Amino acid sequence: xxxxxxxxxxxxxxxxxxxxxxxxxxxxxxxxxxxxxxxxxxxxxxxxxxxxxxxxxxxxxxxxxxxxxxxxxxxxxxxxxxxxxxxxxxxxxxxxxxxxxxxxxxxxxxxxxxxxxxxxxxxxxxxxxxxxxxxxxxxxxxxxxxxxxxxx
Numbered sequence: 001x002x003x004x005x006x007x008x009x010x011x012x013x014x015x016x017x018x019x020x021x022x023x024x025x026x027x028x029x030x031x032x033x034x035x036x037x038x039x040x041x042x043x044x045x046x047x048x049x050x051x052x053x054x055x056x057x058x059x060x061x062x063x064x065x066x067x068x069x070x071x072x073x074x075x076x077x078x079x080x081x082x083x084x085x086x087x088x089x090x091x092x093x094x095x096x097x098x099x100x101x102x103x104x105x106x107x108x109x110x111x112x113x114x115x116x117x118x119x120x121x122x123x124x125x126x127x128x129x130x131x132x133x134x135x136x137x138x139x140x141x142x143x144x145x146x147x148x149x150x151x152x
Contacts, residue, residue: 045083046087057078
């Protein structure tokens, strides 16, 4: 009698294990987001003295690709990294505050608002007359010159 009961419990356990294995294998794969690269994205102010909008957006897209972020993660992290004029622009743009905003909408709005309005000759002149500032490291100076070069 005890042996029959144990066999019945064993069969029930086997069928339960099989059912659980089938339910686990049939679901969508789990995606693990890596948010550690958020700290590598610099704050962005939207001021002329900072990095261009293209560099800021590219750094977010690169981190999103590596970290397997969703589009909504990209937007949230970008908003967290905004300061000064860029933050004010975001808060004053009702279409960017909606829940259904896409990365493309965000990208277009910021690219349009903060695009470089300086002419090519002005950027070329800045490159030609560039001098290292007093508290500027050689790497920072080289980066500034490269930005002028890309713009001209």
